[in-house]
Amino acid sequence: xxxxxxxxxxxxxxxxxxxxxxxxxxxxxxxxxxxxxxxxxxxxxxxxxxxxxxxxxxxxxxxxxxxxxxxxxxxxxxxxxxxxxxxxxxxxxxxxxxxxxxxxxxxxxxxxxxxxxxxxxxxxxxxxxxxxxxxxxxxxxxxxxxxxxxxxxxxxxxxxxxxxxxxxxxxxxxxxxxxxxxxxxxxxxxxxxxxxxxxxxxxxxxxxxxxxxxxxxxxxxxxxxxxxxxxxxxxxxxxxxxxxxxxxxxxxxxxxxxxxxxxxxxxxxxxxxxxxxxxxxxxxxxxxxxxxxxxxxxxxxxxxxxxxxxxxxxxxxxx
Amino acid sequence: xxxxxxxxxxxxxxxxxxxxxxxxxxxxxxxxxxxxxxxxxxxxxxxxxxxxxxxxxxxxxxxxxxxxxxxxxxxxxxxxxxxxxxxxxxxxxxxxxxxxxxxxxxxxxxxxxxxxxxxxxxxxxxxxxxxxxxxxxxxxxxxxxxxxxxxxxxxxxxxxxxxxxxxxxxxxxxxxxxxxxxxxxxxxxxxxxxxxxxxxxxxxxxxxxxxxxxxxxxxxxxxxxxxxxxxxxxxxxxxxxxxxxxxxxxxxxxxxxxxxxxxxxxxxxxxxxxxxxxxxxxxxxxxxxxxxxxxxxx
Numbered sequence: 119x120x121x122x123x124x125x126x127x128x129x130x131x132x133x134x135x136x137x138x139x140x141x142x143x144x145x146x147x148x149x150x151x152x153x154x155x156x157x158x159x160x161x162x163x164x165x166x167x168x169x170x171x172x173x174x175x176x177x178x179x180x181x182x183x184x185x186x187x188x189x190x191x192x193x194x195x196x197x198x199x200x201x202x203x204x205x206x207x208x209x210x211x212x213x214x215x216x217x218x219x220x221x222x223x224x225x226x227x228x229x230x231x232x233x234x235x236x237x238x239x240x241x242x243x244x245x246x247x248x249x250x251x252x253x254x255x256x257x258x259x260x261x262x263x264x265x266x267x268x269x270x271x272x273x274x275x276x277x278x279x280x281x282x283x284x285x286x287x288x289x290x291x292x293x294x295x296x297x298x299x300x301x302x303x304x305x306x307x308x309x310x311x312x313x314x315x316x317x318x319x320x321x322x323x324x325x326x327x328x329x330x331x332x333x334x335x336x337x338x339x340x341x342x343x344x345x346x347x348x349x350x351x352x353x354x355x356x357x358x359x360x361x362x363x364x365x366x367x368x369x370x371x372x373x374x375x376x377x378x379x380x381x382x383x384x385x386x387x388x389x390x391x392x393x394x395x396x397x398x399x400x401x402x403x404x405x406x407x408x409x410x411x412x413x414x415x416x417x418x419x420x421x422x423x424x425x426x427x428x429x430x431x432x433x434x435x436x437x
Numbered sequence: 438x439x440x441x442x443x444x445x446x447x448x449x450x451x452x453x454x455x456x457x458x459x460x461x462x463x464x465x466x467x468x469x470x471x472x473x474x475x476x477x478x479x480x481x482x483x484x485x486x487x488x489x490x491x492x493x494x495x496x497x498x499x500x501x502x503x504x505x506x507x508x509x510x511x512x513x514x515x516x517x518x519x520x521x522x523x524x525x526x527x528x529x530x531x532x533x534x535x536x537x538x539x540x541x542x543x544x545x546x547x548x549x550x551x552x553x554x555x556x557x558x559x560x561x562x563x564x565x566x567x568x569x570x571x572x573x574x575x576x577x578x579x580x581x582x583x584x585x586x587x588x589x590x591x592x593x594x595x596x597x598x599x600x601x602x603x604x605x606x607x608x609x610x611x612x613x614x615x616x617x618x619x620x621x622x623x624x625x626x627x628x629x630x631x632x633x634x635x636x637x638x639x640x641x642x643x644x645x646x647x648x649x650x651x652x653x654x655x656x657x658x659x660x661x662x663x664x665x666x667x668x669x670x671x672x673x674x675x676x677x678x679x680x681x682x683x684x685x686x687x688x689x690x691x692x693x694x695x696x697x698x699x700x701x702x703x704x705x706x707x708x709x710x711x712x713x714x715x716x717x718x719x720x721x722x723x724x725x726x727x728x729x730x731x732x733x734x735x
Contacts, residue, residue: 175542197544205542211535213447215454220447227443228543272539 125152127186128279128312129174134183136169143169145335146183151280151314151328156306158323159316160414161332167316168208170332171284174314175205188279201229204278206269208285214258218249218268221257222275229276243271246308247301263294270301280312281305288318295319320410331417339417343410350416351408352382355389358402368392368399378402440545441553448557452524462523465628466516466569469637473508477638481507488689495676502581503672507693509573510664511637513596516569517562518635518657521603522611522627524561528554529614551608551728555721558604566596583671591667598713599660605720606657612727635661640694653699656716659709665695666706 129151136144144166151157161167172178174185176192176199184191190198212221219240226236244250247267252260257268266286273281283302287295299322306313315326323329323343330340339346357365358378365372370381370388383389386405393400452458482504489495531537540550570592577584584592607627614620632638635657641649652658673686673695690696697704704712 177538177541200542200544203542205539207535207539209535211539213451213534213536216447216450220450224443224447225539225543227440228540228545230440230544232439232443276543 125154127151128153128188129157129314130184130186131170131174132184132186134170134173134185135181136166136173136178137181143335144173144180147332147335147337148183149330149337149340151312153279153312154306154310155327156313156315156325158326158329159314159332160320160323160329161316162318162418165332166335167332168284169335171205171282171314171316175203175282176200201276202279203282204273204276204280205282206266206273206284206286208288210257210265210269212257212265212268212272215256217254217256218260219253221268222272225272226275231275239275239277243274246274246305247271261294262290263297266290266294266298267301270298270305274305274309277309278311280314282314284316285318286315287322295322320414324410331414333418339413343413346413346417347408347410348385351412352384353386353389353408354406355381355383355392356404356406357381357399360399364399368396441549441556444550444553445557445560448527448553449561451527452557452561455527455530458523458526458530461624462520462565465519465632466512468628469508469512469515469632472638473511478504478508484692485689488685488692489681490685493681495679495681498581499583499672499675499679500581502577502583502675503669505577505580506583506668506672507665509577510661510668511632512573513566513570513592514599514635514657514661514664515632515637517566517596517599517660518603518606518631519628520565521558521562521600522607523624525554525558525604525607525611526620526624527557528608528611529616529620532615533617547728547731548725551725555604555608555724558607559600562600562604563597566600567593570596577668581672583675584668585671588667588671592664595660595663595667598710598717599657599664601717602656602660602713602720605717605724608724609720609727612724631657634658636694637661640692641697642692642694649698650700653697656712659697659704659712662694662697662704663706663709663713665693669693669695 127150131150132148134144134147135142147166147170159167159170169178173180174187176196187199188202190202192199213224216224222240222243223232223236226232226239231239240253244253247270249267249271252264252268257265260268269286270281281302286302287298290298302313303325305311315322317323326343328340328342329346331338331346339350341349355370356375356378360379362374362379365379365381368381370383370392372379372381374380383392389405482500485500485503486495528537531540541547574584574589610623614623634652634655636644636652641652641658641661644652669690673690677683677686687696697709
């Protein structure tokens, strides 16, 4: 049995809509997030990501549609939903002048966690996120990366089922971004979390189990990274030690790169066919996959040029 | 209750750690102190002396005690409300920093959040105002102490009631604010306007009759009057003992707002307590209600 299908949906969005006056921020979107997966929600600023997250978190009312979190509905069981969601906001929303411990204590109390229960959870999170040396320090004396770790600790205080990360690495340097991702990956494994991620960095989305690309409040594409790459970008075949005339014979568009030529091919099968038909050219070569950045550019490019195409039918939509 | 306790502790800590908020809250009382030290004290002293009928004398101690009582009551009447407004700005700052958003994604009840802001502002404001009261008492002792034990007790009751009123009023006003610009605007209006409206800078009895009638509808006015009564009653009693006729004393009490009139009808002391207490209950009720309604609307 395919384990992907055995996993249950922990978040279900059906025909979600939200408008602000004439601006249709979210237009009838539907998607699923499966338990334990890393789900990436992508889009440029103004695409509708934050509005969708605000509705999922109950911060914002919706004009229409349904949101079900682990089987619970906002209308009937809001408290249960609130206990299942942990949110790391784009910008830290903790109290900068208070110590890390004071911050975590006051936020834990909002979930009814205090006294010995809080101490126990604090010690777990301290170990998990290496907070020992930070607990007594005021938040405004911490670095950006340290603050993000505290934000993550705050989001995990009540053992949520879904961790929502709203552009968690924006503004961080590459090394700190890498560290934050190591923490998130570690958490996903150790705490069996479902991670719902929004990000501007496409390379962060490349490791996701499933992606939804949002554009102008609509789903422009969705699928696994592999499906999206297959659907939206070419593979590249780079040949070295050959002449331009030889490359031109192969019949694919190409461009010059250092020491050779790079051909855009639709899939690995096309490369295999070329190797079999022109073995003399394939002495020094490599086949590379396109990147997620290319997927995003191609998807949003298609939207701009092909307004009539029903975008949500592209990619591998799932039930 | 434990959640409330932890939230209250958080709010109080944040207020005292935020030097901007803390010192802003002390600006109006400081201005008042400077005004009294430079000229307002002399103005009152001279006008009180002029109201004493010719041929009669009042001891310097009784007169200085009364002027000190005037400063004491003015300072506290302003302090209890303006400090509450500044302390309660934390509610607005939480909206600006996103802390409020972080709180609202949790299962905590909106009424608990609302009350935690109220109680923490009450505690912060009371701490400052009790210190201010003790310092004022120390000052009065150096000028001429005529306060009875009952007066001292009642002054603390007045301060408590006025702080509760200021906190409730600021909770209601601040609920609708959400930006730094609005904080500054409300802070400025309250700092400059309330001192005038409550009669701290100038007795209400000196206002035009129409304005006096409007001010009679403001509950804070009765808080000022209660403070005036309890801080100055001892000095008036001393003057009476020194031979000043009660009719003259009454005029002086009228002038300094110890006696208030609602459309020419004198307002009894117990009525003042009821008005102030009632308005506290009413304002808190409205505040909690709008908190709950605003959450339901989402």
